Amino acid sequence: MSNSFEPKILAFLCNWCSYAGADLAGVSRMQYPPNIRVVRFMCTGRIDPLFILKALTSGVDGVIIAGCHPSECHYGKGNLYTRRRILMTKKLLECIGIDPARLRLEWVAASEGPKFAQVIRDFTEETKKLGLNPLEALTRGEGIK
Amino acid sequence: MKTNLYLAWSSDRKIQETGNSGGAVTALLKFALEHKKVDAVLAVKKRNNSRFDAVPTLITDPGLIHETAGTLHFAPVSMVKIVKNYLDGARNMKIAVTCKPCDARAIIELAKRKQIQLENLFLIGLNCSGTFLPTVAEQMISEAYGENPQDLVKEEVDNGKLIITLKDGSTREKDLEELAQKGFEMRENCLRCSYKIPRMADIACGKWGNSGKEATFIEICSPKGHEFLDAAAENGALVMEAATSEQIEERKQEETAAVENAQAREQKELDVLKNYSPDERLKFWSSHLQRCIKCFGCRDACPLCYCKDCYLEPYRGCVAGGETPPDIMFQLIRLSHVADSCVNCGQCQDVCPMEIPLTRLYNCLNRELVRIFDYQPGVDVNQYPPLTIVTDQELFIDAPDIINITSAAE
Ligand code: SF4
Ligand code: SF4
Ligand code: SF4
Ligand code: FES
Numbered sequence: 004m005s006n007s008f009e010p011k012i013l014a015f016l017c018n019w020c021s022y023a024g025a026d027l028a029g030v031s032r033m034q035y036p037p038n039i040r041v042v043r044f045m046c047t048g049r050i051d052p053l054f055i056l057k058a059l060t061s062g063v064d065g066v067i068i069a070g071c072h073p074s075e076c077h078y079g080k081g082n083l084y085t086r087r088r089i090l091m092t093k094k095l096l097e098c099i100g101i102d103p104a105r106l107r108l109e110w111v112a113a114s115e116g117p118k119f120a121q122v123i124r125d126f127t128e129e130t131k132k133l134g135l136n137p138l139e140a141l142t143r144g145e146g147i148k
Numbered sequence: 149m150k151t152n153l154y155l156a157w158s159s160d161r162k163i164q165e166t167g168n169s170g171g172a173v174t175a176l177l178k179f180a181l182e183h184k185k186v187d188a189v190l191a192v193k194k195r196n197n198s199r200f201d202a203v204p205t206l207i208t209d210p211g212l213i214h215e216t217a218g219t220l221h222f223a224p225v226s227m228v229k230i231v232k233n234y235l236d237g238a239r240n241m242k243i244a245v246t247c248k249p250c251d252a253r254a255i256i257e258l259a260k261r262k263q264i265q266l267e268n269l270f271l272i273g274l275n276c277s278g279t280f281l282p283t284v285a286e287q288m289i290s291e292a293y294g295e296n297p298q299d300l301v302k303e304e305v306d307n308g309k310l311i312i313t314l315k316d317g318s319t320r321e322k323d324l325e326e327l328a329q330k331g332f333e334m335r336e337n338c339l340r341c342s343y344k345i346p347r348m349a350d351i352a353c354g355k356w357g358n359s360g361k362e363a364t365f366i367e368i369c370s371p372k373g374h375e376f377l378d379a380a381a382e383n384g385a386l387v388m389e390a391a392t393s394e395q396i397e398e399r400k401q402e403e404t405a406a407v408e409n410a411q412a413r414e415q416k417e418l419d420v421l422k423n424y425s426p427d428e429r430l431k432f433w434s435s436h437l438q439r440c441i442k443c444f445g446c447r448d449a450c451p452l453c454y455c456k457d458c459y460l461e462p463y464r465g466c467v468a469g470g471e472t473p474p475d476i477m478f479q480l481i482r483l484s485h486v487a488d489s490c491v492n493c494g495q496c497q498d499v500c501p502m503e504i505p506l507t508r509l510y511n512c513l514n515r516e517l518v519r520i521f522d523y524q525p526g527v528d529v530n531q532y533p534p535l536t537i538v539t540d541q542e543l544f545i546d547a548p549d550i551i552n553i554t555s556a557a558e
Contacts, residue, residue, distance in 0.1 A: 083538035100430030
């Protein structure tokens with residue numbers, strides 16, 4: 004895969020922390036790659052593993068989820084449920100032959116603008132290395148090469 | 149201390165003859181109905197007198213219990229959806245259910261989800277050393293044994309052998325391994341299953357440990373089990389004697405051997421997949437799943453798929469309607485929904501018209517989840533599915549990929 008590959012990344016962000024963190028990164032003019040498209044959730048606890056699977060079978064190369072640190076979720080434990088679900092989803096991906104590194108969970112607080120930018124830089128780099136998501140070709144009906 | 153390990157047999161000569169191993173289970177079912185301990189019995193009987201075709205049957209007349217006597221190895225049916233769908237989840241009825249370990253486990257999983265009222269059930273667990281698909285079994289009897297399948301009157305699995313009894317009273321036996329080489333194997337989920345004795349049921353019954361006697365070895369696994377058996381013994385329907393230490397040892401050895409066998413099999417089969425490169429694995433599964441004709445059989449047969457509003461339906465917006473093979477999402481949804489609680493019962497694979505090795509897929513993921521979440525599906529009704537709970541302790545773990553000290557995900 005040449006370096007010109009630009010992965011498509013979906014970022015599922017919690018309204019109360021990471022979304023604000025992204026905002027802070029923005030207003031502070033921190034640089035991060037433009038590969039992400041953001042979906043805002045009221046809490047990471049709302050993220051059904053199906054959203055992740057749907058994204059990965061619809062041509063997205065990586066999914067990053069960022070939420071409040073443990074014990075800081077606005078709704079108490081939404082992020083803890085999500086942590087368990089992501090563990091399951093990563094194993095699921097591994098079982099069917101998709102690199103679980105295409106999915107990542109991070110905690111980013113509203114004040115952590117620099118962390119947000121860093122996380123996105125890292126994840127974009129990593130997804131770039133992984134290349135085109137093979138599930139995409141599969142769902143386009145082209146089979147696996 | 150009161151023991152929970154017994155040898156038991158029916159006091160009724162006729163039941164002794166028709167039932168297996170002294171007819172203890174048949175006697176117990178009859179007793180439960182006659183003395184109104186339960187409203188009905190749910191058990192399996194032959195259809196058209198064929199050992200390759202069994203149906204679950206609900207019995208309220210003690211005079212009909214004999215129809216369910218004996219064990220069938222060639223007709224795996226699940227009792228679970230019957231209880232859930234057609235008997236109202238046992239909400240209005242006390243039912244004694246005979247169940248294989250996977251049935252008992254699925255019932256417990258559904259009880260956790262408030263789909264079955266466990267208090268109203270008396271689970272009579274039957275030890276299980278595995279079952280064959282009826283089609284495989286019929287062909288095996290005629291080709292490997294050279295006998296007419298219709299002449300079969302009994303079959304049993306013992307010490308790695310499959311022993312069949314024919315109409316004329318004669319028996320034939322063959323090594324399971326030898327049969328496997330000819331292509332006649334048990335259902336693959338059974339071969340990998342290490343739940344041989346259903347201790348999650350109220351009682352677990354089987355012939356292991358009966359030292360060749362016409363008796364059933366019974367392990368009592370719950371207070372309800374004690375209550376039932378005490379009553380049946382007091383009434384005289386069942387003759388019980390405490391198992392001797394030799395019998396207990398004999399049973400333990402049989403169990404250990406069977407479990408080790410299954411574990412080795414599981415390891416071997418799943419390692420094949422594990423050792424594939426990710427691309428090979430994706431290729432393997434996609435080539436299987438590309439055969440799917442979207443009949444919904446796997447969902448409809450799975451005891452854990454009970455949702456009224458299923459995500460696989462086109463109006464839910466996840467899987468487009470009118471397309472075969474369906475989007476890979478179809479199986480991924482089911483996989484993500486049941487993998488944590490899959491009891492490896494094999495129903496999904498049995499019904500799949502395209503012979504997709506579905507249980508292997510579920511088993512693969514389930515084995516990983518068992519390790520991460522320390523969750524054994526269908527064993528303890530008070531242990532909730534791992535994706536439906538979190539612990540207070542987790543509030544203080546910061547890593548995004550760890551939920552406890554032992555679960556470090558690599
Ligand atoms: S997924 Fe298949 S093996 Fe697992 S519980 Fe459902 S029907 Fe049984
Ligand atoms: S596939 Fe999912 S939504 Fe559909 S019945 Fe099974 S568990 Fe329920
Ligand atoms: S039973 Fe088999 S063919 Fe039918 S929907 Fe399930 S996987 Fe597809
Ligand atoms: S509110 Fe941010 S993860 Fe729950």
